[in-house]
Amino acid sequence: xxxxALATYALRLGDDALVLSHRLGEWVTNAPQLEExxxxxxxxLDLLGQARxxxxxxxxxxxxxxxxxxxxxxxxxxxxxNVHLVERPNEDFAxxxxxxxxxxxxxxxxxxxxxxxxxxxxxxxxxxxxxxxxYHRDHATQxxxxxxxxxDESHRRMQAGLERLWPYVxxxxxxxxxxxSLVADGIAVDSSAxxxxxxxxxxxxxxxxxxxxxxxxxxxxxxxxRGIHTEPMGFLLAEMQHLHRAxxxxxx
Amino acid sequence: xLPLDEARAAAAAVLDPELPVLSIADLGILRDVAMADGGSVxxxxxxxxxxxxxxxxxxxxxxxxxxxxxxxxxxVRTVLSPAWTTDWLTESGRRALQDYGIAPPSRRTTSSGPxxxxxxxxxxxxxxxxxxxxxxxxxxxxxxxxxxxxxxxxFDHMKAI
Numbered sequence: 001x002x003x004x005a006l007a008t009y010a011l012r013l014g015d016d017a018l019v020l021s022h023r024l025g026e027w028v029t030n031a032p033q034l035e036e037x038x039x040x041x042x043x044x045l046d047l048l049g050q051a052r053x054x055x056x057x058x059x060x061x062x063x064x065x066x067x068x069x070x071x072x073x074x075x076x077x078x079x080x081x082n083v084h085l086v087e088r089p090n091e092d093f094a095x096x097x098x099x100x101x102x103x104x105x106x107x108x109x110x111x112x113x114x115x116x117x118x119x120x121x122x123x124x125x126x127x128x129x130x131x132x133x134x135y136h137r138d139h140a141t142q143x144x145x146x147x148x149x150x151x152d153e154s155h156r157r158m159q160a161g162l163e164r165l166w167p168y169v170x171x172x173x174x175x176x177x178x179x180x181s182l183v184a185d186g187i188a189v190d191s192s193a194x195x196x197x198x199x200x201x202x203x204x205x206x207x208x209x210x211x212x213x214x215x216x217x218x219x220x221x222x223x224x225x226r227g228i229h230t231e232p233m234g235f236l237l238a239e240m241q242h243l244h245r246a247x248x249x250x251x252x
Numbered sequence: 253x254l255p256l257d258e259a260r261a262a263a264a265a266v267l268d269p270e271l272p273v274l275s276i277a278d279l280g281i282l283r284d285v286a287m288a289d290g291g292s293v294x295x296x297x298x299x300x301x302x303x304x305x306x307x308x309x310x311x312x313x314x315x316x317x318x319x320x321x322x323x324x325x326x327x328v329r330t331v332l333s334p335a336w337t338t339d340w341l342t343e344s345g346r347r348a349l350q351d352y353g354i355a356p357p358s359r360r361t362t363s364s365g366p367x368x369x370x371x372x373x374x375x376x377x378x379x380x381x382x383x384x385x386x387x388x389x390x391x392x393x394x395x396x397x398x399x400x401x402x403x404x405x406x407f408d409h410m411k412a413i
Contacts, residue, residue: 049303124333
């Protein structure tokens with residue numbers, strides 16, 4: 001069964017938000033401060049809200065009767081279309097803050113452009129989410145500045161966090177035929193066109209945080225947009241989906 | 253009162269379950285109340301934040317309130333566009349927040365996009381402008397945590413978006 005391109009596109013963006021939302025949820029009760037538990041839960045909730053809109057819309061466009069819950073809980077790993085960056089484990093707090101900065105900077109640039117999409121649902125979702133993601137990026141920026149320009153130990157760990165996730169950056173800006181066809185219709189945003197704005201913001205933060213931009217790292221082949229994932233993804237899904245699968249149709 | 257006005261009044265009086273001093277009309281999330289051709293009442297609401305968990309409760313409360321006003325068929329629709337802004341809070345809503353101990357959001361400038369404003373936030377307890385933010389996130393998506401340097405009380409502030 002082939003999904004319509006628009007449904008696939010909505011799933012890609014929705015899966016990014018859903019999977020990162022789950023990773024942020026893992027921080028609750030484990031963050032370095034109580035305020036940070038609250039902050040990361042709030043950011044995760046915003047992302048979950050975006051994911052619900054996008055997954056519901058994907059189901060509607062597909063018109064095969066799948067709800068947002070069917071798509072979130074009943075797809076297997078190879079059917080998830082998120083980038084690898086969002087599925088990587090949380091690890092050190094500095095790794096998670098690096099991810100928040102790398103991803104929210106990308107997502108903000110994406111939603112800023114997607115507000116002008118010819119598709120009213122994608123445009124409406126983005127116009128709403130852009131305000132939220134602006135706040136997410138600011139939160140991540142504050143942490144990266146504080147840790148990077150902090151003590152020797154916090155600087156070392158923040159730099160290590162960036163190095164750890166840098167190999168997953170290129171995938172954010174990858175495009176393919178499906179995206180190109182939707183860009184031509186004025187629906188999607190050309191991911192490769194977001195790179196300059198992303199670089200500009202990142203470089204500014206890194207300079208102020210006295211961090212150096214990682215270079216010479218091996219870039220993995222990616223493949224998240226085609227359903228090919230890294231090893232932690234299966235474990236993430238097992239945790240995210242097991243309750244729903246153990247009790248099919250259960251409601252609160 | 254015309255039937256539509258009765259339906260509108262019933263929907264408008266529904267309280268936000270997380271800020272039970274504010275009606276959904278005061279909060280600015282009630283976007284429209286209309287009569288459909290078949291005689292059902294169509295209420296349109298919009299979420300404050302994408303992930304606002306109160307939406308399901310609000311939807312149900314609106315249905316119940318409009319039914320209780322004598323309308324058997326009620327449909328609640330959710331729209332995302334145009335995106336909610338704290339500028340839609342009514343003056344009475346702002347006062348209710350203040351009296352409840354939550355500092356209301358500052359006004360956003362009309363021309364800008366998502367630009368963070370850093371006007372001082374007045375303490376809702378003692379009125380002092382000498383306050384500081386202790387956490388950018390609070391008990392719900394729409395609030396941040398502040399402390400008053402004058403009276404030392406912590407308080408919530410509804411973020412301007």
